[in-house]
Amino acid sequence: MASKPAIPHKRPRSPHAFRGPMQLHYRWGPAMTVSIFHRMLGSGMATVGALLLVWWLAAVAAGDAAYAVFLDVFTTDAGALNPLGWIVGVGLTWSVFQHMASGIRHLVLDTGAAYELKINKLSAVLCFVFSIAMTALFWLYLGVKA
């Protein structure tokens, strides 16, 4: 009979994110965040975004009164964006830039490139840097122009 092997004092453990029922047996990383955001924002733009685009186009086609209703939902009487206008406006532009960046990252990964851990992680982080910077630039430009 072989004796029980000595258990090393500290065994390596798989990394956990969170505790309790939410516990994940792997370390959460930027690549996963980019991936789930790509799906959420794509689906969000396909539903909320597409309906808003259609409403906007249909309102212009329907005439002055219908367009006034559209504007009224997102702007104050003085003509500035109201809180909902800000949320929808910034939300949609950020969604476009973020899904755009992660989409291009997808196309690069499709070629078989950028799977090395470092560059993979860096490109994921860069998607967020790009989308936040472009959204800020877009709205700064609108603000400066106004």
Added chain:
Amino acid sequence: MRTELGRVRGLGSAHEGAHHWWHQRLTAGTNFLTLVWLLASLATLPGYDYLTVRLWLSSAWVAVPMLLLVASIFYHFRLGLQVVIEDYARMESRFVAMVLLNVYTAAVAGTAIFAILKIAFGSQA
């Protein structure tokens, strides 16, 4: 000449499927082009009141890219949402969701295209 492997690659038992993936990629490219155009155009519009927006949309130089944008993006998200549905819905619920997705896409695309054409062809409300 194509090798046997090249011929069957990506086809699987349904003898198709690769075109879905490929069209998602093609429309990713055309989405990029039309969205850059839309964002740049919107940012440089002199105003967002009814007359300014209507005048802008009634130009063929705007109506045509806008139609292309709708065609590209709506086809892209129709393909994309199919993948999402296939990941989460099974059996009957998948069938129902797919039918609803097609009806939804046709309805929003039809309305968007009609609105763009109506503005471009200049009929008043």
